[in-house]
Amino acid sequence: MSDKRERTIVDLRMEDPERADATIFGRRTDVSRRGFMNGAGLAAMSAAVGGTIVHSATMPGGLIPAALAQDAKKAPEAAAAQGPQPFSFPGKDPGLSLLGERPLVAETPEHLLDDETTPLSKFFIRNNGQIPEKAAQPDAWELTIDGEVNSPLKITLGELKKRFATKSLYAVLECGGNGRSFYAPQARGNQWTNGGAGCAKWTGVSLAEVLKAAGPKASATYTAHYGADQHLSGDPKQVTLSRGVRLPKAMEPECLLVWAMNDAPLENIHGGPLRLLIPGWPGSVSHKWLTRITLRDKEHDGAGMTGFSYRVPINPMVPGGKGDPKNFKILESMPVRGIITNPANGTKLPAGTREIALRGAAWAGDDTVKAMHVSTDYGATWQQVELGNPRNKFDWQRWTARIKLPGDGYYEIWARATDSNGRMQPHAAPNWNPQGYGGNPLHRIAVLVG
Amino acid sequence: MAIIVGSAAIALPATAQQTPPAFEPRDETPEQYPPGPNRDDTFYFCVACHSFQIVAQQRMSRSRWDDVLTWMTERHKMPDVQGEERDKILDYLSTAFPETTQPRGWKNPFAPK
Numbered sequence: 001m002s003d004k005r006e007r008t009i010v011d012l013r014m015e016d017p018e019r020a021d022a023t024i025f026g027r028r029t030d031v032s033r034r035g036f037m038n039g040a041g042l043a044a045m046s047a048a049v050g051g052t053i054v055h056s057a058t059m060p061g062g063l064i065p066a067a068l069a070q071d072a073k074k075a076p077e078a079a080a081a082q083g084p085q086p087f088s089f090p091g092k093d094p095g096l097s098l099l100g101e102r103p104l105v106a107e108t109p110e111h112l113l114d115d116e117t118t119p120l121s122k123f124f125i126r127n128n129g130q131i132p133e134k135a136a137q138p139d140a141w142e143l144t145i146d147g148e149v150n151s152p153l154k155i156t157l158g159e160l161k162k163r164f165a166t167k168s169l170y171a172v173l174e175c176g177g178n179g180r181s182f183y184a185p186q187a188r189g190n191q192w193t194n195g196g197a198g199c200a201k202w203t204g205v206s207l208a209e210v211l212k213a214a215g216p217k218a219s220a221t222y223t224a225h226y227g228a229d230q231h232l233s234g235d236p237k238q239v240t241l242s243r244g245v246r247l248p249k250a251m252e253p254e255c256l257l258v259w260a261m262n263d264a265p266l267e268n269i270h271g272g273p274l275r276l277l278i279p280g281w282p283g284s285v286s287h288k289w290l291t292r293i294t295l296r297d298k299e300h301d302g303a304g305m306t307g308f309s310y311r312v313p314i315n316p317m318v319p320g321g322k323g324d325p326k327n328f329k330i331l332e333s334m335p336v337r338g339i340i341t342n343p344a345n346g347t348k349l350p351a352g353t354r355e356i357a358l359r360g361a362a363w364a365g366d367d368t369v370k371a372m373h374v375s376t377d378y379g380a381t382w383q384q385v386e387l388g389n390p391r392n393k394f395d396w397q398r399w400t401a402r403i404k405l406p407g408d409g410y411y412e413i414w415a416r417a418t419d420s421n422g423r424m425q426p427h428a429a430p431n432w433n434p435q436g437y438g439g440n441p442l443h444r445i446a447v448l449v450g
Numbered sequence: 451m452a453i454i455v456g457s458a459a460i461a462l463p464a465t466a467q468q469t470p471p472a473f474e475p476r477d478e479t480p481e482q483y484p485p486g487p488n489r490d491d492t493f494y495f496c497v498a499c500h501s502f503q504i505v506a507q508q509r510m511s512r513s514r515w516d517d518v519l520t521w522m523t524e525r526h527k528m529p530d531v532q533g534e535e536r537d538k539i540l541d542y543l544s545t546a547f548p549e550t551t552q553p554r555g556w557k558n559p560f561a562p563k
Contacts, residue, residue: 089473100503101475131472185549185561186509188518231526232499238527268472303525318560320511320549434517 089269093121099190103127103232104269107195110443111344113361116398117170118198120262125269126175126196128304129229129240132289138265138273143257147224147294150215157259157274163213164205169254169279170395172199172363174334176282176310179439182429185320187436194339194443199361199396202277204258208251211295216247220295223250224302225276228289242302243285243310245278247295249332254279254394257290279394280333280366282310282437305330308434319432328433333365335440336425338372338399338417343447351450354405356413360443362387363396364419371418372399376411379427379442408450416442478502484546488538495539499526505547512544513562 087098087106095112099105106125108118115122135141139158146152155163175196177189190196223244231238249255256277259266266272271288278285284304304310311328342359343349349356362369368390373382385401405411418424429439480493483506496505510518519536522528531539551557 099507100501101473101478102501104473104475133472185511185551188508188510188514190504191507233526235527307521307525318562319558320514320562321560322513322517322562434514 089125091121091267092125096122096124097193097195099192103129104131105190107192108198109344110194110339110445111341113195113198113339114341114359117262118200120200120264120267120270123198123200123261123270124175124196126190126283127229127288128284129231130234131269132228132230134268135273138259141273143274143290144292145211145214145295146292148217148220148297149211149295150217151213153210153214155210160205160210160257160274161259164209166203167206167256168201168203169256169393170199170201170391171254171277171279172197172394172396173277173279173283173286174337174363176284176331176334176437177435177439178334179337179429179441180436182439182441183319183432183436184429185432187432187434187439189435194337196283197337197363199363200261201263202256202258203260203263204256204277206253207255207257207276207278208253210257211250211293214295216295219297221247222296222298222300223247224294224296224300225285225287225290226292226294226302227271227275227287228291239303241284241287241304242300243287243304244296244300244302245281245285245332249278249281254392282331282334284310299330310437311433311435312438313431313433316431317433323434331437333367334363335438336362336364336367336369336417336419336423337440337443338362338369338415338425339443340374340413340415340445343445345445347445347447349447349449351408353408353449356403356405356447358385358399358401358403358413358415360385360399360415361396362399362417364417367420369397369417370420370422372397373416373418374401374403375414375416376403376405378412379414379416382416405449410446410448412444412446414442414444475501486542486545488542489546492539492542495531499528505543509547509550510544511549511562512540514549515540515543515547518543 086094087096088094093112096106096108099107104125104127108122108124112122139156141157142154143160144152144154175192178192178196179194180187180189181191181193224242225244226242227240229240230236231240258275258277259273261267261270266275271290274290275288276286276290307325308323308328310331312331313323314327314329317323317327338360340358340360343356358374362372369387372385372387374385375382383401383403385399387399388397390397403413416425425440425442427441429441431438478497478501480490483489483493483502493502496502519531519539523530
């Protein structure tokens with residue numbers, strides 16, 4: 001092992017016996033993407049989707065029909081003999097799509113986001129490290145506020161509940177990488193479709209009130225958050241994730257220290273007994289198992305703040321290129337996104353069906369959604385839908401529509417949201433970046449009539 | 451390249467705890483992934499920290515796979531592999547999980563070679 005050039009991978013692993021001894025866990029992937037059909041003509045495509053592609057004239061070249069994309073997603077890897085293994089976690093819907101088991105990551109297919117408030121069973125799961133053990137005494141959980149403050153605070157969850165006014169709101173929590181799978185070429189990281197998001201009722205106390213109790217100094221400009229989840233390598237010196245936000249964002253009245261979700265104590269898997277909620281921004285700033293918030297006099301440089309992590313290009317870069325870290329800025333407000341939650345992609349409808357009732361949701365980070373449109377002819381014509389109001393700031397907006405179909409066959413339904421600044425969802429994932437942040441192309445589903 | 455024999459079978463969790471873990475990932479084996487030279491060694495090297503699922507989700511060019519290894523070392527303290535060993539890992543990853551492109555149709559004229 002003395003000569004570096006002669007060392008094998010095995011030797012390298014043995015340098016750190018604890019790491020090398022890590023149990024080999026996991027299972028085969030069920031999220032393989034086999035790429036595009038080679039030179040498929042329309043006839044072949046129609047055969048493959050099992051029906052006439054009705055608006056084929058306006059179907060953009062280079063786009064695979066949504067039904068095929070769905071099949072491609074299900075296609076097994078060459079070597080994987082067994083079928084996809086179901087997702088199984090206590091209290092969670094088996095319909096969630098498993099992206100990885102270590103760390104545990106699962107997303108909610110769009111059609112399972114059909115509830116006005118996402119129930120716990122359907123709420124997506126994102127972990128960056130090991131899942132801590134469930135706290136035996138939640139009220140004894142300790143939170144520290146320190147750094148650029150006049151009187152550092154060490155407070156238990158029990159004291160937080162007593163000392164500060166309880167507050168609840170409906171808010172979307174969305175993974176920063178939501179929509180990543182839509183990038184071409186593929187961007188690095190968990191291949192989320194649109195389901196790294198959900199809207200729950202969150203209950204806790206105002207983060208601003210707690211920070212004020214510690215007396216932020218005039219020098220405080222940025223927060224740094226820390227949680228109790230251990231790094232995947234098992235090395236206690238490694239930080240799993242430590243992100244933060246500009247202080248004015250943290251002081252918004254909707255930012256909460258949360259201990260309840262949908263009127264039940266916050267589950268361990270969602271960061272209980274205590275987590276942050278910084279609505280509208282990438283979920284990674286809403287730290288789970290929150291133990292400490294440090295106020296800083298400059299931008300935070302913790303794990304997940306630098307390089308290409310949770311950052312987007314300032315000037316657009318060549319897709320698939322290396323990227324210059326100096327050309328990147330932190331992703332703050334999440335981009336506008338609308339989804340169809342009913343019918344589900346791949347729904348078969350009886351012959352003669354000429355009208356479909358659609359339902360969906362839309363949200364736009366710090367902003368609201370101004371309009372929602374749907375198209376059944378690949379975007380050639382659009383129809384505006386009935387869009388509801390948010391129950392409070394950062395809630396999603398539910399929408400409904402009835403669409404007419406001219407005959408039997410294969411249809412794609414496209415849905416496109418427009419935010420309060422007039423920005424629409426693009427047709428393709430925009431502003432490519434190595435880790436795929438900001439992927440918010442319009443949502444496509446396919447239905448088959450007859 | 452040396453072959454690991456049975457290390458998965460005799461291994462213990464890195465952080466053995468008294469209470470059962472919150473979630474028990476299922477066993478994973480190299481055979482679940484596309485066959486090819488250096489598959490098993492690549493598999494066992496990467497799964498020291500996480501499931502191979504996260505690796506197999508990706509489709510990247512060799513140079514972007516190379517960036518991933520650098521990133522794993524810089525950010526997550528993966529042992530630094532260089533020279534022949536690195537080539538072998540990159541051979542497997544870029545063959546088993548290559549960047550997917552459309553043979554015809556719209557193409558990025560600036561795509562890195």
